[in-house]
Amino acid sequence: MDKTESDCQQESFSTRVIAEPFRKKDIHGAITLPIYRNAAFEFADSESIAAAFQNREEIPSHTYTRITNPSVENLENKIKAASGAQNVQAVASGMAAISNALMTIVYSGCNIVTSPHLFGNTFSFFKFTLAALGVEARMVNTDSLEEIEAAIDENTVAFFCELITNPHTEIADLEKISPILRAKNVPMIVDSTIVPWCGFSAAKFGADIEVVSTTKYISGGATSIGGAILDYGTFNWRKNKILGMYGKTPEMSQFSFRLKREIARNFGACMDPDVAYLQSLGMETLELRFKAVSDAAYEVATFLEAQPEVKKVGYTALESSPYKAISDKMFTTKPGAMITFNLESQEKCYQLMDRLQVIRRATNLFDNKSLIIHPYSTIYGTFSKDMKEKMGIEDNLLRLSVGLEGVEDLKRDLRQALDKL
Ligand SMILES: Cc1ncc(COP(=O)(O)O)c(C=O)c1O
DSSP states (O other), X not given: OOOOXXXXXXXXXHHHHHHOOOSSOOTTOOSSOXXXXXXXXXXXXXXXXXXXXXXXXXXXXXXXXXXXXXXXXXXXXXXXXXXXXXXXXXXXXXXHHHHHHHHTTOOTTOEEEEOSOOOHHHHHIIIIIIGGGTOEEEEOOTTOXXXXXXXXXXXXXXXXXXXXOTTTOOOOOHHXXXXXXXXXXXXXXEEOTTSOTTTOOTGGGTOSEEEEETTTTTXXXXXXXXXXXXXXXOOOGGGSTTGGGSOOOTTSXXXXXXXXXXXXXXXXXXXXXXXXXXXXXXXXXHHHHHHHHHHHHHXXXXXXXXXXXXXXXXXXXXXXXXXXXXXXXXXXXOOOSEEEEXXXXXXXXXXXXXXXXXXXXXXXXXXXXXXXXOGGGTTTTTSOHHHHHHTTOOTTEEEEEOOSSOHHHHHHHHHHHHHTO
């Protein structure tokens, strides 16, 4: 029996994701969509292949995996079911999500209003790659509504921020920023990698476009690299100098139309079908894993705060965080697995890292394994001292991503390493 719309609204997050049907039933009745690991798709005759290429079909066929693929589409549909987004484009990485989304809206002479507190490659993409194309990144303090408003002008094509900045653990109050952007007709783009859809509803807080590194929570334990761009269909792109030239587009915004029909296929950073398969499985356990690591992270953050060698802990659910009220308002769970903490010096950070036995020294976030890194000397290691200062990266800060190990084992590992400092 078919489900009604109200049945779907009542379903839990995991039920919606797990129950999302394949577009076409598998001929063998496979319960998980098999991997379509092929490049090309065959057509019965020349008229039907022409119709597919000219977008004349009622239900679009797949033609070539760089453009669309059944396994990738299955992941996109699970993300739609999880988030309520109108359109989803899966791509090869989180950076491909950010670059493809921005390449869809920028033009020479435009600007983006953002924070200097960004993931290293995002900062580099804005400050170097886009700057070379004549796009200015206006970096403001996103805690200040006045600064945001003053930076916007008629050539502002987006406000961009990270949901919880990495590694500063700051949160922009999207609910308060949204009316300013609406009044000035500027879209809000949020990188929500740090808290997925089971803990945060982007559209509720005014995000028009969401970009995500699916490498992190979605991949199901660091199985693969991927990214996604979500369009909530909430923004009117008429005033964008490029997108405004697109007339009425079929069942999607001008943003998604250009992204899917031009930008994503021209840049060619498509998601691999094997990756889509792994990440579709990751989606099915996302809620369970996210809750487990978030609860454990809160416990580890509270523990770290009580250790005399630890100078400061960054985790937005802690009473000590200046962002606690915003964190409680925006997230329906504890805010994920990323914790930062400061020791006395870089030397102490290195000593602690070198003595850990359970927690691994590695970059990445939201693996099933707990990972630790010293951002100043690694992710930001090739930026100049001045640049690091501008980006707010401290040399005595460590970033910990809490995994699925027993939380008591993690605390014991941290304590024995602190004992040896
Ligand atoms: C907040 C954030 N956005 C984007 C990225 C880039 O993702 P990817 O490595 O999948 O390209 C990262 C990577 O760590 C990240 O932390």
